Amino acid sequence: MMDNIRETRLALKAPLGTPIGDGFRSANVRLREEFKLYANVRPAISFLHDRRRYDNIDIVLIRENTQGFYVGVEHYIPIDDDPKAVAEASGIITRSGCRKIAKYTFDYAIKNNRKKITIVHKANILKKLTGLFLETAREVSQEKQYAGLEIEDRIVDNTAMQLVTNPAQFDMILTTNMFGDILSDEIAGLIGGLGLAPGGNIGEDAAIFEAVHGTAPDIAGQGIANPTALLLAAAMMLDHIEEKPLGDRLRNAIKEALSDPKTRTGDLQGSANTKEYTAAVISNLK
Numbered sequence: 001m002m003d004n005i006r007e008t009r010l011a012l013k014a015p016l017g018t019p020i021g022d023g024f025r026s027a028n029v030r031l032r033e034e035f036k037l038y039a040n041v042r043p044a045i046s047f048l049h050d051r052r053r054y055d056n057i058d059i060v061l062i063r064e065n066t067q068g069f070y071v072g073v074e075h076y077i078p079i080d081d082d083p084k085a086v087a088e089a090s091g092i093i094t095r096s097g098c099r100k101i102a103k104y105t106f107d108y109a110i111k112n113n114r115k116k117i118t119i120v121h122k123a124n125i126l127k128k129l130t131g132l133f134l135e136t137a138r139e140v141s142q143e144k145q146y147a148g149l150e151i152e153d154r155i156v157d158n159t160a161m162q163l164v165t166n167p168a169q170f171d172m173i174l175t176t177n178m179f180g181d182i183l184s185d186e187i188a189g190l191i192g193g194l195g196l197a198p199g200g201n202i203g204e205d206a207a208i209f210e211a212v213h214g215t216a217p218d219i220a221g222q223g224i225a226n227p228t229a230l231l232l233a234a235a236m237m238l239d240h241i242e243e244k245p246l247g248d249r250l251r252n253a254i255k256e257a258l259s260d261p262k263t264r265t266g267d268l269q270g271s272a273n274t275k276e277y278t279a280a281v282i283s284n285l286k
Helices: 002-008 027-034 095-111 129-141 156-165 177-191 228-240 244-258 274-284
Strands: 010-013 039-045 058-064 068-079 082-092 116-121 150-155 172-175 198-202 207-211
Touching: 002 010, 010 228, 039 095, 039 177, 039 228, 058 095, 058 177, 068 177, 095 116, 095 129, 095 172, 116 129, 116 156, 116 177, 129 150, 150 156, 156 177, 172 177, 198 228, 207 228, 228 244, 244 274
Parallel strands: 010 207, 058 172, 116 150, 116 172
Antiparallel strands: 039 058, 039 198, 068 082, 198 207
């Protein structure tokens, strides 16, 4: 797989499992490091309109993808007979990394006709770590090409609360690695769950698109998995290679299939299995 990505600089990836606690580091994190995929793009759009509290969500969260607390700088400190008496982890954020993700986000907003960006941080407590992120993003926002964008900033805990009380106020969110990891899953919950949540990992010369949910070993081989997130990730990949009309065709076919409970999978309160749902999407391609 790695050799293929090195050759094509492009991939569509299924979920990969990561052990909790001890064990190997996340393969997803290693892929981001290997190919310098500094931007994680997580769009969330309301496709379901019959059982959600909100049916007008259209939010794009962009998270810095290679820094923060996910750099893997952590260790145990032994005390007396306990080799794991203290656990210590360090977060690392660089001004250059902050500037790169801020520019990517603001450029994305302009290209995709987005109007408002909310910078999410915890600079009241993590004054240096996320303070630098906020400061740099604010500096980048002052560049003249971004004059037409509305920029605000919010503390992460307030953002989490506002997302469940009034998500329509958000257009785009720019945030750090760990905060983005958490908030993007929260946003997915507002539209129906991670089964509807694609993601794109973008670098300067490579990109990997994926379904962001887990591997679901409990339903393996039963033919009932929901492939929507991976299909939406494929649509994102088509957008990325300048084939947006094809991406739109796929998204519209998915939207039509999801509109009928008879062609939805069981996790979305439908009655279709994986093959039946996929057949419905294919038949809706126009």
